[in-house]
Amino acid sequence: MAFRIQPFEESNVVSRKLLRMRYAVYILKGEPHPTEGDGRRRMLITMDTAHDDLICCTWIQRTLPKARVAFRSNNRDVQAQMCVRGGGGIAVLPIPLGNSFPQLEIVDLGEEPPSRDTWVGYNKDLRKLRRLRVLLDLVIERLSN
Template sequence: MEWSDIRIFLAIARAGSLGGAARAIGQTQPTMGRRLRALEQALGQTLFQRTSDGFVLTAEGAAVFAHAERMEEEALAFARQLSGRGRELDGMLRVSSSDWFGVHMLTPVIAGFIRAHPRVAVELVTDARLFSLARREADLVFRIRAFDEADVVQRKLMRMEYALYAAPGVAPPRAGGGEGHALLTLDTGFADLPDVAWMRRLLPAARVAFGSNSREAQARLCAAGAGLAVLPCLLAERVGGLRAVDLGEPAPGRDVWVGYHRDLRRQGRLRAFLDAAFEQLGDGGAPPGADPAADRSAHPSAPPSTPPAG
C-alpha cells in the first residue's frame, strides 16, 4: 500500500464519487479509479459498492476507513509539526442533522468553529433519512432519539420543547374537536412521532392539509396562515409570525442526541466541534472538554427509523 492510495480512498469515501474526490485532491477521475483498483487488489478486498447513488463503503471498506483516518491524522500532525503550526486542526468534518436544526441551530456553531479553525472544512448534510456512522456517511449526527447502533458514542445535547402554533389571524381550535381547521404535519413516514400523535389525539376532527419531512416547510406554511402545526419552540421563535395555541395539555418535548463512531472519539477536529456545540447549545449533556471515556456508548441493535434532530 502507498499513502497516496490511502488519501485517494479517503477522498472517494467522503465525496461518494470519483469525480468529487478528483476535484477535492486535484487528480483526474481516471487516475482516481486506477489507484482505487490498485488499492483493492493490494488488500484483496472490495472497498466500495458501486451504486446508482455513488460509491458506498462495504463492511471491509468501513473497517479500512477507520484505520485510514488515523493514518491521515498522524500524517497531518507530522506535517503541522514540520511547518511549525503545532496543534492547529485541519481536515474534513461531516455533520448531519434535520433541515431546520442544521440551518437555525448548527450554522451559528459552524460559523464560530470555522473562524477558530480555518483549516477545517465542515460539510453539513441535512436530510430526514438516517446516516450510517458505521459506514462513515457522517462523522457527527444530531437527532431526536438516542442511538442504538453498535460502536456509537453518544451524548444528550439539549432538551427541545414543542407547541402547537398558528398565524395570528387563525382562530384557535377547541381541544377534542378541530372542525374546520387544517393541520400541517409530518408525512406518513413519521406519523408515529409523539408530537404528531398528540396533535391528532387532541384535534381528531381537523383535516390534514399538508405533510412533509421538513419542519421548516411546516413552519413557513403555518406563518402564512395555511393551518396549525406542532413545531419545536426554537424553530417557531426563529421563523417569527407565529403564536402558540394552548389546548390545555403541553405538547411532548424531545431530547436531542449527538452521536459519532467510537473510532473517532479522539479525533481533534470532532472533539473541538463537540465542545463548541455544547458550549452554545448544550443544557444537560457532558460539558465541553469531557473525557471520551465519560461518553455513553450505544448498545448493539438494529437502528430505528427515526429522523435526525427535528
Template sequence: MSISWDDLKLFLEIARAGTLTSAATRLKLSQPTAGRRLRALESSVGAALFQRTSSGFRLTDEGEAMLLHAEQMAEEALALERKVAGGARGIEGVVRMSASDWVSSRILAEPLATLAIAQPGLTVEIVADSRLLDLQRREADLAFRFVPFSGSDIIHRRFRRIRYGLYASPAYIDRCGDPLSSSSGEGHRLVTMDSALDRLVDVTWLRARWPSAALTFRSNNREAQGAACAAGAGLAVLPRVIGDNLPLEQLGGEEPPARDLWLGYHEDLRRLRRLRRLVEHLDEVLPADL
C-alpha cells in the same frame, strides 16, 4: 492477478446499491468510467461478478465469494482510517457532521460558524440529511439524531432536549376561530408530517387533541410546515427554534411533547482533538433545552 482497491470499492458499492448508476454517484464517478472499471475488474478476476438484469445488478456465485473478502478488506481499511484520524492532535482539518435540515440551520450553523472563525484551520462540513448516515463507514464523523444510536463501538449521549410548541397564524385564527375552544377540532385544519412519519410523537399528539380536524398540508420538512402555517394553512406543532422565529402565535394550554436530540461518533475518533473541541464548543454555547 492485480486488483485495485479503488475497483474493489466500486464492486462493494454496486453490490450494496444494486445499480451501477447509484454506485457511480456515491463514488463521484461518471457512469461510463464506473462501467469501464467494473469490466476491467471482471477481466482481471476472470469471471463475471454481476448478472445484469432489468431490475439491477445481482451478484453471481463468483461475486458472492468475492463480497465476503471485499467487505473484510473494507472494514479493515475503515478501521485504519478511523485510527489514523483519531490519533490526530491538532484542531486543523475537517469534521464531517450529519443532522436533519432544520437542526443544521436552526441549531448548529451559527455556533459552528463562530468556532470556524476562531479556528481558521478547522473546516466544518454539515450534511443536512434525514438519512441515518453510517458512522462505522465514516459517512460522517459526528451525527445528531432523534433516535438513540446502536452499536457497541458508537459513543453516544443525549445532547439536548428539543421543545415544541403549538402554532397558528393570526390570519388563521381570525378565519377559523380559537382552536383551544374546540375539543374535537371540527372546522379546523392541521399542518403536520407526511404519512411516512405518522407515528412521531408530535403528530400523534396533534391528531389526538383535534381528531375531527382536517389535514390540509403535510411535509417531512419542518421549515415547509412552518411556512405553510405562517401562510394560514392550519395549526402546526413545530420546534420552538422554528416557530418562535416566524410570524406565528404560540397557543397556550398543554405543551406538545419534547424530544431528545442524540449525539454520536465512532469510538475510534474519541481522541480526535478537533471533534472534541467542536462538541465542547456546542456544549458551552447551547442551552440544555432548545
C-alpha cells in the same frame, strides 16, 4: 459525527444526549384558536405519512380529533411557511423555529406537545481526537446559550 432523535445502539459508537427540543402548537396571529378535544373546521399542517407515528403527530391528532390534515411535509421549515401563508393552518413546531416567525403565535391546548431528545454519536476510536472534542464543546456551548 452524526445527530439523530434516538440513542445510538451500535457497540462501536459513543452516544450522548445533546439536547431536549421543546415543541409548541402554532397558528397565524389573529386566527381563532382551536379548542382542545375538538378541532372542527380546522386544518392541520403535519409530517408526511412516512412519519405519522411520530409522537407529535399522534399527539396533535389526539388533541384535535376533528381537525383534518390539509398539508404534509417532513420539513418543519416548510410547515412553518405553510402556517404563515396557508391561511389558518395549525402546526406543531420546534419552539425556536416557530418563534422565529413573527406572524405566528402559540396556541395553548392545555398541555405542551411532547418534547424530543437529540443525540450525538461518533465512533469510539475518535474519543481522543482533539478536533472532535473541540467541535462537541462548541456545539454544546452554542446550544446552552
